[in-house]
Amino acid sequence: MSAFLIRRLLQAAIVLMAMSMIAFIGIFAVGDPVDMLINPEASEADAAAARANLGLDQPLWKQYTTFVGNALQGDLGDSFVFAIPATTLIAQRLPATLELTLVAMVLALVIGFPLGVYAGLNPDTMAARSIMTGSILGFSLPSFWVGLMFIMVFSVILGWLPSTGRGPTTEVFGIETSLLNWEGLSHILLPALNLALLKMALIIRLTRAGLREVMASDYIKFARAKGLPYRRVVWVHALKNILIPIITVLGLELGDLLAGSIITEAVFAWPGIGQLVVNSINLLDRPVVVAYMLVIVALFVFINLTVDIVYSLIDPRIRLAADRA
Amino acid sequence: MLLTRRLTTLALGAVLSLGAATSVAEELKIALASVHTGIDPHYHNNGQNNSSARHVFESLTKISAKGRLEPGLAKSWRWLPDGTLEFDLREGVRFHDGTPLRASDVVFSFQRILDGVPNSPGAFNGFLQGVTGMEAVSDTRLHLKTDAPQPLLPLNLVNLYIVSEKHGKGAATNDYTTGKAMIGTGPYKFESWVPGVSLVFTRNDEYWGGAEPWEKVTLQIMSNEASRLASLLAGDTDVIAGVPTNDMERLKGEDGIRLWSSPTTRYTMLVPGFVQGPDSEHFSAKDGSPLKANPFHDIRVRKALSLAIDREVIRDRVNAGQAVIARQLMPEGLTGYIPEYDMTAYDLEEAKRLLAEAGYPDGFKLTVHTSNDRIVNAVRTVQVVGQMWSRLGLDVTIDTMPHSVFSKRRGALELPMYLSSWGNSLGDPAGVLVSPLMTYDKEKGQGAANRGRYSNPELDRLALESAVEVDDAKREALQQQALKIAYDDYAQIPLVWWVYTWGTRADLSYEPRLDQATLAMAVRPAN
Numbered sequence: 080m081s082a083f084l085i086r087r088l089l090q091a092a093i094v095l096m097a098m099s100m101i102a103f104i105g106i107f108a109v110g111d112p113v114d115m116l117i118n119p120e121a122s123e124a125d126a127a128a129a130r131a132n133l134g135l136d137q138p139l140w141k142q143y144t145t146f147v148g149n150a151l152q153g154d155l156g157d158s159f160v161f162a163i164p165a166t167t168l169i170a171q172r173l174p175a176t177l178e179l180t181l182v183a184m185v186l187a188l189v190i191g192f193p194l195g196v197y198a199g200l201n202p203d204t205m206a207a208r209s210i211m212t213g214s215i216l217g218f219s220l221p222s223f224w225v226g227l228m229f230i231m232v233f234s235v236i237l238g239w240l241p242s243t244g245r246g247p248t249t250e251v252f253g254i255e256t257s258l259l260n261w262e263g264l265s266h267i268l269l270p271a272l273n274l275a276l277l278k279m280a281l282i283i284r285l286t287r288a289g290l291r292e293v294m295a296s297d298y299i300k301f302a303r304a305k306g307l308p309y310r311r312v313v314w315v316h317a318l319k320n321i322l323i324p325i326i327t328v329l330g331l332e333l334g335d336l337l338a339g340s341i342i343t344e345a346v347f348a349w350p351g352i353g354q355l356v357v358n359s360i361n362l363l364d365r366p367v368v369v370a371y372m373l374v375i376v377a378l379f380v381f382i383n384l385t386v387d388i389v390y391s392l393i394d395p396r397i398r399l400a401a402d403r404a
Numbered sequence: 405m406l407l408t409r410r411l412t413t414l415a416l417g418a419v420l421s422l423g424a425a426t427s428v429a430e431e432l433k434i435a436l437a438s439v440h441t442g443i444d445p446h447y448h449n450n451g452q453n454n455s456s457a458r459h460v461f462e463s464l465t466k467i468s469a470k471g472r473l474e475p476g477l478a479k480s481w482r483w484l485p486d487g488t489l490e491f492d493l494r495e496g497v498r499f500h501d502g503t504p505l506r507a508s509d510v511v512f513s514f515q516r517i518l519d520g521v522p523n524s525p526g527a528f529n530g531f532l533q534g535v536t537g538m539e540a541v542s543d544t545r546l547h548l549k550t551d552a553p554q555p556l557l558p559l560n561l562v563n564l565y566i567v568s569e570k571h572g573k574g575a576a577t578n579d580y581t582t583g584k585a586m587i588g589t590g591p592y593k594f595e596s597w598v599p600g601v602s603l604v605f606t607r608n609d610e611y612w613g614g615a616e617p618w619e620k621v622t623l624q625i626m627s628n629e630a631s632r633l634a635s636l637l638a639g640d641t642d643v644i645a646g647v648p649t650n651d652m653e654r655l656k657g658e659d660g661i662r663l664w665s666s667p668t669t670r671y672t673m674l675v676p677g678f679v680q681g682p683d684s685e686h687f688s689a690k691d692g693s694p695l696k697a698n699p700f701h702d703i704r705v706r707k708a709l710s711l712a713i714d715r716e717v718i719r720d721r722v723n724a725g726q727a728v729i730a731r732q733l734m735p736e737g738l739t740g741y742i743p744e745y746d747m748t749a750y751d752l753e754e755a756k757r758l759l760a761e762a763g764y765p766d767g768f769k770l771t772v773h774t775s776n777d778r779i780v781n782a783v784r785t786v787q788v789v790g791q792m793w794s795r796l797g798l799d800v801t802i803d804t805m806p807h808s809v810f811s812k813r814r815g816a817l818e819l820p821m822y823l824s825s826w827g828n829s830l831g832d833p834a835g836v837l838v839s840p841l842m843t844y845d846k847e848k849g850q851g852a853a854n855r856g857r858y859s860n861p862e863l864d865r866l867a868l869e870s871a872v873e874v875d876d877a878k879r880e881a882l883q884q885q886a887l888k889i890a891y892d893d894y895a896q897i898p899l900v901w902w903v904y905t906w907g908t909r910a911d912l913s914y915e916p917r918l919d920q921a922t923l924a925m926a927v928r929p930a931n
Contacts, residue, residue, distance in 0.1 A: 110812035116441070116525035118449045120829060120839055122849040129525045160441045161599045162523045162577055168599060227630055234638035242638040243631050244624065348435075348626040348635070350601040358439060358600060358627070361777065363808050 084384075091380040098376050099150070102369040103143050111135075112159050112363035133159050146369070155373070156366035160359070165370035169352055173374075174254050175245055176344070176351030180336040182258070182271035184329075187278035194279075195286025200313065202291060210283060217280025226273045226346035233269060241266050243348040270347040274340050278332050285328060289321030322393055330386035334379045432618040432924055435626045435635055437646040439600050441525070444580035445565035445588075446517050449526040451829065454563045455921030456623060459605050460500075461565035461588035464491055464510065465558050469926065471669065471738055471831040471918035473559055477505065477566060477589065478546075481558055483874065489557055493544040497612045499568045500593045507540035512569035514538055521577055530849075531560040553872040555879055559830050591616045591925055601625060605924070621924040636661055636907050643914060645922040647905040649726040649781065655907065662930075665905040666916030669738070669835075670827035671730045672779060674709070674772075674789065674897040676700035677820035679857040686771040686820050690799050695768060700820060704762035706894035711755035712796040713789055715748055718899055722784045727900035732891060733836045735901055739880045740833030740887060747891045748898065755796055767797030774802075774823035775810035780902060786823050789899075814855050825902070826853070829919060833883035837867040841890050858895040 106112070113129045130136045134145070146156060155165045198207040234242035246263030248255035257263030293299060294317060302312045341353035348354075352371060359367040391397050438452045445457040464478040475481075478491040497505040515538070517528045534557065537549035548557065568587045575585035586594035591613065592605035603623040609615050624641065626632040629648045635641045637660070647655065647663060655663060680686070682695050689695055699705045715729045731748050734740040759767065772790060774782045783804050790800035805813075813819055828835035843859040844851035850864070851857075863886045870882035890896070906914045906922065915926040 110808040111815070113525060114811045114815060115808055116448070116450070118451075118526050119827070119853055120835065121449065121526055121852070122530055122839075123846050123852045124849060125527055125530055126852075128520070128527060132523050133525065157523065159525060160439075162442060162447065163581065163599060171598065172600075227634070230631065230634045230638070234640070235634055238638065242640045243626060243635045244640070345628045346631050348624065348628070348631055350598065354627075355600055361806065361808065 087380070087384055091377070094380065095373055095376055098372045099146070099369055100143070102372050103139070103146070103365065106363050106365045106368060107139055110363055112365060115362045116160060150373075155370040158359070158364055158367045160362055160364045160367070165366040168355060168367060169370055169374055172350060172352045172355050174256065175349060176337065176340065176353060178256060178258060179267060179271055179274065179340060179343070179349060179351060180333065182267050183274035183278065183336060183340075184333060186271055186275040187282055190275070191279035191282035192286060195283040196290065196313075196318075198283065199287040199290025199294070202287070207287075211287070214280040214283045217276045217283075220276070222273055222277065223342050223346060225276060226270070226343055229269045229273055230346070240269055242269075245350055270340075270343050270349050273343045273347070274336060278329075278336075281328060281332065282325065285325050286321065289324060290317060293317045293320050319393065323390060326386060326389060326393070330382050334375075334382050337375065337378055430618050431620045431622070432643065432927060433622045433624065433641045434922060434924065434927075435624050435632045435641040435644040436922055437625075437627060437629065437632065439625050439627070440597070440603055440623075442577065442581070443586065443594070443597050443603065444521065444577040445567065446513070446521050446528055447524055447577050447580070449528050449563065451827075451920065455919070455923060456603060457565050458590065458921070458923060459592040459621065459925070460586060460590045460594050461567065462590050463563065463565050464493075464561045467562050467831065467919055469666070469915050469917040473562075476562075477510075484547075487550050487553065489548040489550065489554075490541075491546040491548070493546065494612065495544060497589050498610060499570075499589055500587045500608055501568070501571070502610075503568065503570055504543075505566070505589055506543045506569075507546040508543075509569045510546050510566050511538045511540050512572060513566045514564065516567070516572065517564060523577070528564060531564055533560075553874045555872070555874050555876075556830075556832060556834055559832055562830065592621060595620075616925065617929060618924055618927070623922075633907070636909075639909070642912060643906060643908045643922070643927055645904075645906055647907045649724045649905075652724055652726055652905065660910055661907050662910050662913070663905055663907050664914040664916045665726070665903050666918055666920075667728045667735060668827070668902045668904050668918055668920050669735060669829070669831050670825055670902045670920070671733065672782070672785060672823065672825045672899045672902070673730070673733075674821060674823050674899070675856040676706055676709075676858075676894070676897070677817070677822075677856045678859070679817050680820040684820050686773075686818075688769045690766060690769055692769070696763075698820065699762075699764065699768060702762045703894060704758040705764065706897070708755040708758040708762070708796065709793065710747070710894055710897045711749060711751045711758070713748075713792050713897070713899070714750045715899055716750075717792075718785060718788060722781050722788055723900060723903075726903045726905065728903060730898035730901045733887060733896065733898055734828075734833055738831050739876075740836075740883050742884050742888060742891075745888070745891065747894070752795060759796060764797075767799065769799040769801070770821060771801045771803055772821050772823065773810065773813070773819045774804050775807040776804040778807040779823070779825045782823055782825075785899065789823070817855065817857065819855075827920075831918065833880075833887060834867075834871065837863070837870075837883065837886055837890075841886075841895055842867055856895070858890075858893070860889055860893060860895070863889045 113126055113135060117126050117129055134142060158165050158168055194210050198210045201207050230242045233240045244266060246257040246266035247260060248257045249259045257267060299312060299317060302316055341357055344351045344353040356371045440453055440456055441448045441450055442453060445461050463476050466474045466476040468474050477494055477497060479494045481489060481491045484490055493507060514532060518532055520527055520529060534550050534552060534554040535548050536551050539547045541547055571585045571587045579585040583594055591608055591611040593608050595604040595606050597603050605621045607616050607619045629646060632644050633651060636644045677700060680698055682697050687695060687699060719727045719729055729748060731746040732742060772786050774786050776783050786802050790802050793800050814822060826840055838850060839853040841854060842850040842864050844854050844857055866882050866886035870879045873879040873882055904920045906916060908914050911930055913928050913930040
């Protein structure tokens with residue numbers, strides 16, 4: 080187990096290094112950050128001074144080695160735009176995205192899973208067929224449009240829910256969260272629903288497909304022949320066996336959600352890292368872009384690791400590679 | 405629909421009356437389109453930062469909503485015979501902590517600007533160009549010494565905000581970000597800032613100009629224009645900046661909101677490049693072979709291209725009527741405007757004749773570039789212009805890209821014909837002459853934005869002479885002469901002036917501003 084972990088961490092370190100190099104070279108190839116920030120009416124001397132201030136007058140390799148040197152000490156640089164440490168900016172915005180992701184995942188699971196199970200167990204009913212058709216809408220409708228439609232219907236026309244922004248937050252263990260009061264929840268409902276639609280559709284289809292496959296298998300037939308109650312057959316035997324693909328997809332989707340749910344955050348003016356990163360890319364704010372990519376890569380690595388470990392817990396046949404000896 | 409509306413309003417009314425506390429203390433929520441990059445007023449010279457800084461800080465001079473220079477913290481000023489600019493400060497002004505404003509605070513602020521704020525991506529020291537010394541002669545009198553006449557100096561001080569020496573001494577940008585040094589003389593006090601998300605102020609009840617009607621002001625950033633609009637329609641925000649042009653017609657019929665527009669000093673224009681050679685990949689003969697010379701060297705070609713554009717179409721179809729045709733590079737009503745002069749006639753036949761006379765009877769191939777995420781309706785405008793030029797006989801290709809890429813290619817002097825916009829924020833003709841039209845000269849700081857590399861020594865001479873002319877009428881005459889040279893030369897091909905629109909709740913009014921600033925001080929309850 081420990082050899083496995085160490086190997087994973089080493090792989091992670093290599094990926095992080097590669098990521099940071101790509102971000103550096105990428106932004107350098109696109110354009111000049113100072114050009115994006117400086118007032119167009121400023122003189123060339125001002126632009127040159129700004130470049131010197133931000134360290135952009137050094138050759139690229141020197142900028143990169145300075146960055147790596149600082150990064151190893153925990154300093155990922157100050158944003159070119161805000162002059163605030165990049166890690167601080169990300170830490171400020173991350174809780175909002177985490178919150179949104181959490182609520183979206185919960186909604187997707189709580190709504191998607193039972194619907195998928197129902198559709199899988201009773202595939203020929205009208206209800207099941209409508210669920211499946213509905214799920215097609217879930218992943219084909221563009222989330223930008225769906226988000227705006229939600230706002231139009233629920234905020235502007237019906238006036239039930241607020242249209243944009245995050246609700247008032249309360250502090251819990253040093254982290255601000257908006258989930259502990261009704262107003263906060265009313266603000267998070269629409270964006271989370273918007274995000275959850277796609278995941279819901281995926282979960283419904285996966286669950287249904289998995290159940291259809293598993294319910295026809297021999298061991299299920301045997302369990303039913305043995306006389307086990309239907310409940311037990313489904314919840315203990317069938318579902319456990321379809322969990323692996325579902326967890327894989329959930330793991331990937333979770334990473335995807337965390338990476339910024341950019342469109343939903345833009346439409347709902349949700350103050351998360353997705354918005355921060357798009358703004359930073361447009362303004363060529365390299366430290367924030369690099370810091371963001373490193374944080375996301377680290378998160379992805381962590382999630383994949385967790386998923387792998389959970390596999391081995393669910394399915395006793397799976398052993399993590401290093402154990403095989 | 406109407407019934408649902410009525411029911412909703414009733415329901416909302418019921419809910420709101422339950423939350424009665426909010427209606428007593430008037431809170432204002434404003435949604436902005438672009439981000440503040442910093443709240444330290446000397447950190448980054450950028451339109452959004454400068455306009456929001458005016459809630460907490462003030463400067464010696466101000467620009468009115470119509471673009472005129474007005475007294476700010478300085479109640480009057482005069483030039484002394486030895487070239488010193490003398491300011492008399494307003495009496496009775498106090499900082500938010502109660503300390504009175506002194507001339508030494510002004511000297512401290514200007515010195516901080518001259519010293520430069522670390523890590524600044526755009527400093528303010530250019531505005532103090534020509535100032536050789538500063539002195540606080542008394543608590544209310546200030547001298548700025550210059551060695552050559554600087555007639556624009558009072559105008560240049562508009563964006564230089566005065567901070568408190570007591571709190572600002574030794575304070576770095578971080579102290580402003582945390583609020584510790586955010587002590588100004590303005591109508592609002594700083595409360596909090598979350599970068600890229602929101603900026604919150606509370607009322608300064610002791611403001612020298614009278615207390616504002618809003619107890620708390622929240623500036624929220626909503627870059628997506630559709631959600632910004634939806635939040636106004638849903639009642640979640642009270643004022644929004646930058647109402648998209650396409651939605652104007654539909655919104656005029658909504659009775660829950662009102663729209664307030666102002667023309668601005670920002671215009672969209674096409675810039676011909678003078679520096680590219682005949683081997684440029686962006687123009688060629690129609691069969692692909694290279695042209696004999698850069699076609700834009702010939703004034704007949706430039707004039708023909710301008711004559712072929714019907715600007716009424718651009719105003720009415722592309723911008724939904726939300727634009728003003730730019731007949732010159734200075735808007736009507738500001739100094740430097742040449743009465744009755746119009747460089748934007750539309751005459752397709754004459755254009756064809758000129759093009760043939762210049763040696764291109766069959767036209768030529770051309771690629772027009774623009775950025776797709778910074779200029780209002782840029783892509784649609786180039787498409788329409790491209791079609792108009794096709795009628796002229798050219799074979800036009802459009803290339804649009806994000807501003808970061810566009811800016812780099814433009815700066816590399818690669819683009820022989822591009823669409824861009826220019827905002828003359830201080831409203832003086834110098835803003836159009838010095839940077840975009842004078843010959844590029846790095847040492848002298850001229851022509852920094854002149855990326856077409858247009859060059860006319862007579863224009864340069866007139867512009868330089870006007871820069872040191874202290875008499876207002878003489879200066880304007882010189883500037884007009886210089887501008888006329890650029891107009892006759894078709895150095896740029898102007899299209900339209902931007903019209904900026906704000907949207908408010910029906911029971912509010914907004915005083916629209918020429919400089920596009922969004923200020924809580926411009927919002928008033930409508931009677």
